[in-house]
Amino acid sequence: MIVLIGPMGAGKTTVGRLVAARLGSAVRDTDHDVEATAGRPISDIFVEDGEEAFRALERAAVADALASHDGVLTLGGGAVLDPGTRELLAGHDVVFLRVGLADAVKRVGLGTGRPLLLGNVRGRIKTLLDERTPVYESVATLVVDTDGRTPEDVAGEIVAALTRREPS
Numbered sequence: 001m002i003v004l005i006g007p008m009g010a011g012k013t014t015v016g017r018l019v020a021a022r023l024g025s026a027v028r029d030t031d032h033d034v035e036a037t038a039g040r041p042i043s044d045i046f047v048e049d050g051e052e053a054f055r056a057l058e059r060a061a062v063a064d065a066l067a068s069h070d071g072v073l074t075l076g077g078g079a080v081l082d083p084g085t086r087e088l089l090a091g092h093d094v095v096f097l098r099v100g101l102a103d104a105v106k107r108v109g110l111g112t113g114r115p116l117l118l119g120n121v122r123g124r125i126k127t128l129l130d131e132r133t134p135v136y137e138s139v140a141t142l143v144v145d146t147d148g149r150t151p152e153d154v155a156g157e158i159v160a161a162l163t164r165r166e167p168s
């Protein structure tokens, strides 16, 4: 499995679709799977049940996808905070999509779909980047920069790097 990790706004969901299309494989996104299982949007799950409950649903979604799906899997930005989720990723190709503060802020915009950013988007992203970057680095088997690049360009680099290493 090719797993994409990284902060909100790194482009995981967008780039994951492109990587899968290039490889002719299927893609799954854990945020989408959690919403489908819960029957509610992520913002409602956070407000009604809290972040811990969301992380448990997310861990189950990662486990289910790794067991039943082959191809590309895109995670939510906080999934790798969960030690159980990190253990599940061992042995897979884990791509850290790196993004700086300015590009991340531009990309997430002012949408309300990401509850952890409510209030002060720039400040929240900065805190999360500082806290989580070491975790992303520790889990990744490949790191790809995305600042100032198109999703197509980023997807191309991922496919090239993985194809070089694992010709199929």
Ligand SMILES: Nc1ncnc2c1ncn2[C@@H]1O[C@H](COP(=O)(O)OP(=O)(O)O)[C@@H](O)[C@H]1O
Pocket (backbone or CB within 6 Å): 006, 007, 008, 009, 010, 011, 012, 013, 014, 015, 107, 108, 146, 149, 150, 151, 154
């Ligand atoms: N490399 C990029 N350059 C510019 N915009 C991007 C890039 N990657 C993604 N986007 C845009 O940023 C927004 C967030 O992308 P998304 O794939 O949802 O990120 P993530 O899943 O990492 O939070 C989307 O509107 C997407 O079209």
Ligand SMILES: O=C(O)C1=C[C@@H](OP(=O)(O)O)[C@@H](O)[C@H](O)C1
Pocket (backbone or CB within 6 Å): 006, 007, 008, 009, 012, 013, 031, 042, 075, 076, 077, 078, 079, 113, 114, 115, 116
């Ligand atoms: O970073 C996080 O903790 C989160 C990232 C979101 O996914 P994206 O990274 O795909 O935006 C989503 O899982 C939720 O809002 C929490």
Ligand SMILES: [Mg+2]
Pocket (backbone or CB within 6 Å): 012, 013, 014, 031, 074, 075, 076
């Ligand atoms: Mg996403």
